[in-house]
Amino acid sequence: MAKREKADKIIEILKREYPEPKCGLVYDREKPHELLIAARLSAQCADKRVNAVTPALFAEFPDIKAFAAAETGDIERIIKPCGLYKTKAADIKNMCVVLADNFGGTVPEEISELTALPGVGRKTANLIRGELYGKPAIVADTHVMRLSDKLGLTANSSKDALKTEKALLKAIPSAESTAFCHRLVLHGRSVCKARKPDCGNCALNGICESGKKQIAR
Numbered sequence: 001m002a003k004r005e006k007a008d009k010i011i012e013i014l015k016r017e018y019p020e021p022k023c024g025l026v027y028d029r030e031k032p033h034e035l036l037i038a039a040r041l042s043a044q045c046a047d048k049r050v051n052a053v054t055p056a057l058f059a060e061f062p063d064i065k066a067f068a069a070a071e072t073g074d075i076e077r078i079i080k081p082c083g084l085y086k087t088k089a090a091d092i093k094n095m096c097v098v099l100a101d102n103f104g105g106t107v108p109e110e111i112s113e114l115t116a117l118p119g120v121g122r123k124t125a126n127l128i129r130g131e132l133y134g135k136p137a138i139v140a141d142t143h144v145m146r147l148s149d150k151l152g153l154t155a156n157s158s159k160d161a162l163k164t165e166k167a168l169l170k171a172i173p174s175a176e177s178t179a180f181c182h183r184l185v186l187h188g189r190s191v192c193k194a195r196k197p198d199c200g201n202c203a204l205n206g207i208c209e210s211g212k213k214q215i216a217r
Contacts, residue, residue, distance in 0.1 A: 006207065007153055007171040013203050014183040021182035023131050026051045032107040032132050033064050033099065036117075037092050039124040045082045053081055064105045067096035091119025109133040123161060130178030138172070139181045140164040143188030150192065150210040 024047035027034035034054070041050045057078045061067045067075070075089035082088065095117040099105060107128060108114055114125035123139055130137030138144070140161035148154040154167040172180050191198050197211070205211035 003153060003171050006151070008173075009207055010151060010153070010204060011172070011176055011180060013207070014180070014187065017203050018183045018186050021179050021186060023127070023182060024051075024185065026054065028058075029132075031058075031063070032128070033067075033096065034058055035131060036095065036107055036120070036124070036128060037067070039127055040088055040091055040095070040119050041079060041082045043088070044084060050082060053079055064096045064099050067093060068100045088119070094118040095120065107132065109135065122165065126165070130181070134178075136169065136174035136177050137181075138165040138168045138177055140168075141181075141185065142194075143185045144168075144181050146194060147184045147188050147192055151204065151208050 023035070025035060025038040025042060027038055037057070038050050038054055041053065057075070060074070060078065061070055070093055072086075072089045072093050075092055076085050079085050079088055079092075098117055099107065103113075109129055109132070111122065111125045111129060114120050114128055115122060123141060126137040127139045129135045130139065145154070145159070145161060145164045148164055148168060149156065153171050154164050168180075169177070187204075188194070191202050192204075199205050199208075199211040202208065202211055
């Protein structure tokens, strides 16, 4: 089966399993910077914990200007449960300073501009680009890299986010890219878990070579 044909089949199956995929981070769509900040907090931290912290954070600092003017210690106090809080607080303040000074208080959509912001890498930049602006984007998080390898959409790229991103951009139709990544994350969390994948109850086990091997054992 050709890679694009396999990708189309996988998309079809995942759409049935997860008809309304959503970003795991909670944010106000009228305030795009909230997603940017939540994504920074999510580094080495579960979305559930980030979502528990951000309501108080966004209540105390309601906009980009408020974050830019904040004392980092005040940000640290709220985000401490997310871990790496000193580095994250500094990045959050500094990215908002740059947004206020260089972008008129708006979140840019170009990868080069996003990755120039303090603390923002390609994964976060692609999340912003796809989730907020509807642009073709692959968010190569651990679930996406792991599952795309298992499914044969990528080859030995589970430790190379850029390699995964490039391969999936070729295999996945542009209009499906963001939703596809959300669906892979949902599937990785609920069924194809890293430590104990439930291959017997996986809707993709007929197309997943790794799954077929597990079931055959």
